[in-house]
Amino acid sequence: MRHVTLTDIYQLPFARKYLKRAGLAHAITVARNAYYFANENSVNPDLATKAALLHDIGHYTWYRNGKWDYNLYKQNDIHAIKGAERAHKMLIRLGEDPVSAKEIAVAILFHTDSYFLGTVNRNALQEVVAMADEADEEPGGNHHYKVISEQEAVSALSDLDQLVEHSLSAQEEWQKSV
Numbered sequence: 001m002r003h004v005t006l007t008d009i010y011q012l013p014f015a016r017k018y019l020k021r022a023g024l025a026h027a028i029t030v031a032r033n034a035y036y037f038a039n040e041n042s043v044n045p046d047l048a049t050k051a052a053l054l055h056d057i058g059h060y061t062w063y064r065n066g067k068w069d070y071n072l073y074k075q076n077d078i079h080a081i082k083g084a085e086r087a088h089k090m091l092i093r094l095g096e097d098p099v100s101a102k103e104i105a106v107a108i109l110f111h112t113d114s115y116f117l118g119t120v121n122r123n124a125l126q127e128v129v130a131m132a133d134e135a136d137e138e139p140g141g142n143h144h145y146k147v148i149s150e151q152e153a154v155s156a157l158s159d160l161d162q163l164v165e166h167s168l169s170a171q172e173e174w175q176k177s178v
């Protein structure tokens with residue numbers, strides 16, 4: 001059973017603010033990608049779509065003299081760390097199961113290795129979220145600037161919620177039958 005839906009998350013003003021700052025269209029596309037990759041890789045689509053939707057909510061806007069400064073961003077960015085913490089806080093506030101909230105937060109923490117030197121040894125859920133993000137990346141970070149209307153966003157999240165519900169009930173049915 002899902003304790004929290006993508007639609008519930010989007011209702012939170014705190015979530016909406018950070019989703020829009022990092023690019024709502026990108027977040028929704030990555031959540032949709034994560035749904036398909038999760039099904040292909042036998043990963044829980046509920047956890048994957050939530051982590052994917054929230055993966056970039058830790059972004060800060062690195063401006064210098066009124067202009068986006070990529071060097072400042074590269075030097076100072078910790079968006080995966082901040083995002084993991086913010087996502088955890090909002091999921092717990094919404095009533096998420098604490099074990100799921102932790103898995104989602106850690107998947108956000110490991111969706112990129114941009115903030116440290118070394119390699120991440122990802123589990124299947126973390127890999128699905130990273131792949132879903134990479135599949136929507138555009139040169140120069142343009143994926144963060146794609147636009148989606150409020151109405152399209154609300155209906156895309158509700159469609160995705162339904163797909164996740166279907167997958168979870170299909171998985172439950174299958175488990176009962178074996």
Ligand SMILES: [Fe+2]
Pocket residue numbers: 026030055056133
């Ligand atoms: Fe991203």
